[in-house]
Amino acid sequence: MRQAVGLPQGARVVAAMSGGVDSTVVAALLHKAGYDVVGVTLQLYDHGEALKKKGACCAGQDIHDARLAADTIGIPHYVLDYESRFKDAVIDQFADSYLKGQTPVPCIRCNQTVKFRDLLDVARDLGAEAMATGHYVRRATHGNRSQMRKAVDHSRDQSYFLFATTQDQLDYLRFPLADLEKPQVRGVAASLGLRIAAKPDSQDICFVPTGDYRTLIDRLRPQGREAGDIVHMDGRVLGRHSGITDYTIGQRRGLNVAVGEPLFVVKLDPEKRQVIVGPREALLTASLTLEETNWLGDQATIEEAARDGAPVLARVRSTRQPSPARLAFQDGAVQVVFDQGEEGVAPGQACVLYDQADDERVLGGGFIQSTTAVLA
Structure with a gap:
């Protein structure tokens, strides 16, 4: 020890x-x-x-x-x-x-x-x-x-x-x-004789007593319950929703629209109160922009690593394996450009970076500010 x-x-x-x-x-x-x-x-x-x-x-x-x-x-x-x-x-x-x-x-x-x-x-x-x-x-x-x-x-x-x-x-x-x-x-x-030896592990969202986080959001931010349109990415209005906080990127169930093909939430537009849906391939992300970054790599800053186009392994959700990518610096922001399209990328989530040459090492990361789809 x-x-x-x-x-x-x-x-x-x-x-x-x-x-x-x-x-x-x-x-x-x-x-x-x-x-x-x-x-x-x-x-x-x-x-x-x-x-x-x-x-x-x-x-x-x-x-x-x-x-x-x-x-x-x-x-x-x-x-x-x-x-x-x-x-x-x-x-x-x-x-x-x-x-x-x-x-x-x-x-x-x-x-x-x-x-x-x-x-x-x-x-x-x-x-x-x-x-x-x-x-x-x-x-x-x-x-x-x-x-x-x-x-x-x-x-x-x-x-x-x-x-x-x-x-x-x-x-x-x-x-x-x-x-x-x-x-x-x-x-x-x-x-060691500790009585908590068999105690169950804690849950991820510890402050939601019932596990129903939407009820908490409704109580704290009732304006999230404003209704709006469910819109296909081609512009068709397919239905209505009762609040944008009911939806997350990649969601398939609970859309309550039927067009003869599986549809997924591909984007949320809070200003227009729109839930935008499309086919699964529309979820593929070519690149993302980071905010609130943190850097633990060998270069002095993540911006320096991005300007050098440093290769990384990028993990966009805790349950997903890291994917090969490279850093880029554009319009004053750090970007992650995937070697191949990455699915399940949502603004607000973290993108954690690992070293391609040593995938055990954490290089840092940031929160996902925005994404660019493979299907433009």
């Missing part, structure tokens, strides 16, 4: 404890290895709502579990009320994205803001030399720089959700579970 963390025995390390098995095992292993461990848990949304949902995160039962785990391990533990910050940085942004016709990734926003920005500041204020989390991703040191790499267990790898981690943050963070598989982690928890 000391080799993985790279700090001398006795150094203070803040363990971000969500109440789940992964972060609890991290705190326990660090304590067992002789570190001065301080557990910190964030309360991110309403306790009452969270108690209604199994597999939630960062509220209700999970905070209780984290507190009990810290007592069992024998480390100090603090709960910080970040509910207001979480609402502003994650929940409101999530709802606003759907109004813009985008498909957001709230877990990335949470890591990017509340956890890896605000919580890191707290860890430094506590005098910690590092902060450790239960994420499945590797941190490797080459020279005086840290690299982010995929976890050994690719089925658990979370590098897609951590692409926005800056170089300074990566230097400070530690990921002790990077070389373990989930059954091993549960085995460690059981061997």
